[in-house]
Structures are given as C-alpha cells and as structure tokens.
Amino acid sequence: xxxxxxxxxxxxxxxxxxxxxxxxxxxxxxxxxxxxxxxxxxxxxxxxxxxxxxxxxxxxxxxxxxxxxxxxxxxxxxxxxxxxxxxxxxxxxxxxxxxxxxxxxxxxxxxxxxxxxxxxxxxxxxxxxxxxxxxxxxxxxxxxxxxxxxxxxxxxxxxxxxxxxxxxxxxxxxxxxxxxxxxxxxxxxxxxxxxxxxxxxxxxx
Numbered sequence: 001x002x003x004x005x006x007x008x009x010x011x012x013x014x015x016x017x018x019x020x021x022x023x024x025x026x027x028x029x030x031x032x033x034x035x036x037x038x039x040x041x042x043x044x045x046x047x048x049x050x051x052x053x054x055x056x057x058x059x060x061x062x063x064x065x066x067x068x069x070x071x072x073x074x075x076x077x078x079x080x081x082x083x084x085x086x087x088x089x090x091x092x093x094x095x096x097x098x099x100x101x102x103x104x105x106x107x108x109x110x111x112x113x114x115x116x117x118x119x120x121x122x123x124x125x126x127x128x129x130x131x132x133x134x135x136x137x138x139x140x141x142x143x144x145x146x147x148x149x150x151x152x153x154x155x156x157x158x159x160x161x162x163x164x165x166x167x168x169x170x171x172x173x174x175x176x177x178x179x180x181x182x183x184x185x186x187x188x189x190x191x192x193x194x195x196x197x198x199x200x201x202x203x204x205x
Contacts, residue, residue, distance in 0.1 A: 001159075004028045004060025006053050006075055007067035009040045012091060012122070015130030016064060019163040021046030030056020057082035062155070063116075064089045069097055069105055076112035083116040087152045091122040093183045104176035106146070117152040120176040121145045121160065121167075124186055126197040133164035140166040141200040146176040168203050 003020050005013045008029025017027045021044060029050035031037035037050030057063055057079035067075050069092040076083065094105040110118040125143055133141050143165045147153035157167035170179065182201060190199045 002026045002028070002059055002061045003064065004030055004056035004058070004062075005064045005066055006030045006056055006079070007065070007071075008050065008056060009033070009036050010066055011127040012125075012130070013064070013066040014040060014044075015127050016066065016091075016122070017041075017048055018044060018046075019130055019133075020159070021048050023162045025159075028056045028059040030054075054079055054082065060086065062087045062089065062159070064091060065109065066091050068092070069094045069109075072105070072109045073112045076109060080113040080116075083113040086116055087149075087155055088113065088116045088118050089122070089156055090118060090120050091125075093123060094180055095184060104146075104173050104180050106176050107173050117147075117149045119145060119147040119149070119152050119156045120173070120179065121156055123176070123179040124182055124201050125165075126186075126190070126199065128197045129200060132198075135200065135202075139202070140164060142166050142168050142203050144168050144170045144179055144201070144203075146170045146173055146179065148172050 003025050007013045009031045021027050026047040029037040029041050030053040034052040041048045041050035063086055072092050090106045090109055092105050106120040121143055129141055143160045145157055145167055160167040
C-alpha cells in the first residue's frame with residue numbers, strides 16, 4: 001500500500017514511516033519543507049521518499065495526519081481534494097484545544113475533508129514506542145482505534161497489527177473523545193513514574 005504522511009518529518013511521522021516501510025509499504029513523507037522531508041526519507045530503509053504536503057496527500061492510498069492539532073484543519077483544507085475517498089488516520093491530540101469531554105479532535109478535523117474516510121488511532125502511543133511495539137513483559141502494546149467507517153477501521157487495524165502492535169476497536173468518534181482526554185493523564189503518569197515516554201495504556205480482558 002502507498003502511505004502518505006502529512007507531517008512526516010516529526011517524531012511520530014518518522015516513527016510510523018519506519019514501521020510501515022519495514023513491513024513492505026511505500027511511504028511518502030510530506031512536510032512544509034519538501035527538502036527536509038526528502039532528507040529525512042533518505043535516511044530511512046525501505047521504499048521511503050519525501051516532498052511537499054500536497055505530494056504526500058496525492059501519493060497516499062492511505063494518508064496519516066501527523067501535524068500538530070493546531071495546524072490540522074489548515075493542512076487538511078490545503079490538500080482536501082486529494083483526500084476524497086481515502087482513509088485518513090488522525091493521530092493528532094488537542095490537549096484541551098476543544099471542549100474536554102464534548103468534541104473529539106477528529107470530529108473537528110474531519111469537517112475539513114468530509115469526503116475522506118476518517119479513523120482516529122495512535123492517540124495514546126508515545127513516539128519512543130514506535131520502534132519497540134512490545135512492553136518489558138513481551139506483550140504487544142495497544143493502539144486504540146475509533147471510526148464511524150467499519151471498513152476503514154478494519155484496514156487501519158490490520159496495518160497496526162502488521163507493525164507489531166495490538167489494535168483495539170474502540171467504536172466510533174464519541175469514544176475518541178475519551179481517548180483525547182486520556183493523553184494528558186498518560187503524560188502526567190509518565191512523568192510521575194519516570195518511564196521515559198515508553199508507557200502505554202493496556203486493555204485487559
């Protein structure tokens with residue numbers, strides 16, 4: 001699969017790119033600085049290239065939105081025509097920029113490209129775990145996934161699983177609101193217990 005990453009030169013974007021490329025996907029890093037993206041891509045193994053945000057959106061059969069939440073809507077609006085009908089994985093975290101407990105970040109961002117197929121994922125995934133998707137106990141770390149599109153969600157969950165994580169179906173966008181609120185607590189706990197951004201929420205059943 002061809003995967004475009006909007007914000008591909010950030011820590012999350014690069015980490016996801018490495019994981020996707022390692023399991024055989026073609027990846028395109030998109031950045032406001034095409035040269036920076038190209039340079040970052042040249043340092044990676046696998047089929048990874050880089051360029052502008054527009055090129056990444058056009059390239060990807062699936063597109064990852066990995067820019068800061070405050071830049072998300074403007075970024076999506078600038079490439080919305082290229083996102084029509086495509087799966088968009090929204091990994092952004094609002095950190096209180098939307099009313100807590102009322103509207104999820106993805107509910108805000110998806111309005112900028114209503115014809116795309118939106119999936120929230122990696123919300124509670126620290127960047128340092130992307131290269132090490134298993135905890136100290138050997139269990140795969142969990143990635144919580146929310147979408148109103150069951151087929152798109154299944155594709156994303158399969159992609160997550162292929163890279164070594166365990167994908168957890170968390171229902172629709174209403175539950176993405178809860179995931180958004182889990183992130184500040186996760187960061188506080190990480191700092192409190194000094195786990196060096198390698199902690200993860202775990203669903204036990």
